[in-house]
Amino acid sequence: MANILILALLFLIICLLLTAFKRAKGRQLRPTPSPPGFPIIGNLHQLGELPHQSLWKLSKKYGPVMLLNLGKVPTVILSSSETAKQALRDHDLNCCSRPSLAGGRELSYNNRDISFSPYNDYWKELRKLCTQELFSAKNIHSTQPIKDEEVKKLIDSIAESASLKTPINLNKKFLALTVSIVCRTAFGVSFEGTVLSSDRFNKIVREAVDMLGSFSATDFIPYIGWIIDRFTGLQGRREKSVRDLDAFYEQVIDLHKEEKEVGSEDFVDLLLRLEKEETVVGNNKFTRNNIKAILMDILLAGIETSAETMTWAMAELAKNPRVLMKVQSEIRNIFGNRELISFEDIEQLHYLKMVIKETWRLHPPAPLLLPREVMSEFEINGCTMQPKTQIHVNVWAIGRDPNTWKDPEEFLPERFIDSNIDTKGQNFELLPFGGGRRMCPAMYMGTTMVEFGLANLLYHFDWKLPEGMKVEDIDMDEAPGLTVNKKNDLVLVPEKYLDN
Template sequence: MAISLYLLYLLVLTLVSIIFLKLFKQSNSKLPPSPPTLPIIGNLHQLGELPHQSLWRLSKKYGPVIFMKLGTVPMIVVSTPDTAKQALRVFDLNCCSRPSLAGSRKLSYNYKDIAFSPFDDYWKEIRKLSVQELFNIKRIHSIQPIKYEEMRKLMTSLAESGAKKSPVNMSEKLLSLTAGVVCRASFGVSFQDTVLDSERFNELVPEALEILGSFSASDFYPYIGWILDRFTGLHKRRERSAQDLDAFCEQMIDLHLKKGKEENEDFVDLLMKLEKEKVVLGQAKFTTNNIKALLINILLAGIDTSAITMTWAMAELSRNPRLMRKVQSEIREKYGDKELISLEETEELEYMKMVIKETWRLHPTTPLLLPRQVMTEFEIDGYKIPVNTRLQVNVWAIGRDPDAWKDPEEFIPERFMDSNINVKGQNFELLPFGSGRRMCPAIYMGTKMVEFGLVNLLNRFDWELPEGMKCEDVKMEEAPGLTIYKKHDLLLVPVKR
């Protein structure tokens, strides 16, 4: 009898243990799969120099939704069109805020900008204002004369180099082109008249974006991480970058205080008027720091992204002479005799648009969309996405998803023939500008800058590699940072037609 009771006791205990373990397993299985973690650092060691590539490799092993621990911070990464759609459309409102990060806090004057501000009334109002006053279609077309002038300057420079058969650093030239357009269109001044017109400029914007994308211990270890940031020198670099950018903003404000009333009103004038009228956005008055934060947004996001896309596109075409000839034939058959091709005329160039889409697929300027902060819990593919988790979408991985793209590693513009896929945030296979509430507000401006730049460069010049260099010698490695530059400058020889 005692033995029977003992056996019954063991049986009940075993059943209870099994049920408990099963329930415990079920409750934990709601979190996405996770790579093995290490004490203290979690999964930080698995990010590498190019996190988007490391996360892509991890997604191939652990699935399209991954849970990671970066120091003390939980993070979810999604890497396929379907999981991105769930995060950015279905549950957009659950995760459309931003986490507090040291770099973005410093370069946004404590989150007074559009890109890094949390989801609140201020962000809604300032984004709406920017879209209506700066990035609207009418304004983009109104600055076309500025684009003409800056493009003529570039073509003159290219023709001089071409006459000598000298290779041109296209990475620098394209950055100067977009800098000239953005400065004049947004700030009302020529780039040559600013404190950025120096060798320092070629370092400043890329460095600021690299800092924003760099590992900062402060972001993963609250209260003590700042010690390591000082030790590694990141804190000093961040301070220097912020000071240089602040000097630019100060100069813009001073110049606009001195300008005559008869001069055309630009975006800086609009912002200064808000400050003068003591306008309240959100729950606070609009101040000089608000102006500076928005100017830095335009400077960092408006200048480099278009230049990066054009550089990658020219690099891909220089490696593929057949594609170069094909896109040039389309352009020249329609507009070959024109000195400059307008924004309206680019609408008719279907193959060129395919080339640009394919460039964005393989080389999205921001491969990991800026991190979102989960505000209310939701699920993706049945996995729990907890509150206060950071969520990132790996656009670089989505562009290489074999279920979404055939031969994903190959540069094939023709894949977009008879395709309705566009970059407006509704097709989650292609998200260079993001999607949902946090989608880039300057999508039209960025798209038109790339189209205008490429079509005119491809029309007026043939392009050759430096002497002795073959197509396969063009290096395509990426440089680390928030935006992904081509690691090695693109050198080409322009041959005027």
């Protein structure tokens, strides 16, 4: 009897080992396509100055699921709407954490913000707090008078240039607009007339975004990566960026030192009250560094991305006069003689909304979504995603996929006529704000700011190229970074419409 039990047990063990061997062998027969790399650096040399473009070119050879070894870090690049859907919807919970990267870690006070925090109770509670208290539709509507004031100031400023037929730098105008709106609506303070309303503050913001998007050897090359970052000067730049931003946060907090009643608080007042009451968020007390990390998210995400979208939209319109004339005709035919297009009016501007969608298709604010980190094993297109693997969704490549978009390089807003595709994260062909649990919570705030700003500038002014410049001379080159700016500033000549 004992011998029979031993034989049965041995048979069971052999069967289990054979099954495990077959599974392992099956996985080995379906490796994730991967370009060859070098020892130590792996595929780092293939990223280039604009990684989203380099990865797009590689995906044409290796497919929509591609494995790169970036130094020590296994990294999967997804370059189609179908593979993005599998990661962001079907397996969202398996890969919704974040890797700890040097730039994000240092600028967010050890990943205490929404964008760079790993997936845990702290992140869940923080996202809920920001969604309810700052990014809700109710709050965004309540701050509309501030946006009205700032857009009116912008119109008056451009009108002065129009009367002199002076070219204006739209990159700077849009950045100044978003700085003013975000600082007043989110931080409750105005920096008009101070050093922070100057180009210096804009440079601080741009430098911080560059630091978040810069390649850091520390993240990919063990033992010597930090030496490389010191030698190249990246670590020094990063430390200076942290100091500059920290000084700004302290100024914002100083302006909120006077206590207010619970009903008349702005968002920063609320955060300061949580700190004072030693509120527990996740498993830790809410501190001054938590406040600063949240302010970083609002500052960098809210300011840069909206300004960039408006700049790219105007560049595409200047390059496509037919579309410019059509969108201006829509606005002017509906509203006639107006001092300001109101927030409520925007819902009638269907073609303008198509123009903005088409801008996001070709120029998504973040061409590569912030990396996700796999927490538990799953498969995409039959390829196994192992824990600790980083996943990047190449939104820039998805927007140019000929299997999804006809004539993908052409700026054609009409492609969205009778289309149900929106930007809310459920249509994976168009992901300007990401998707799944890590989708940008400020989507509504950013969308309304872009729509409102563009509607008014397109209504009040005709836009001409500087003397001697042709449509073909407008370049669409990109600058490197976490978000993608237009490399060369967009300079156009405004003419007042109502004067004409």
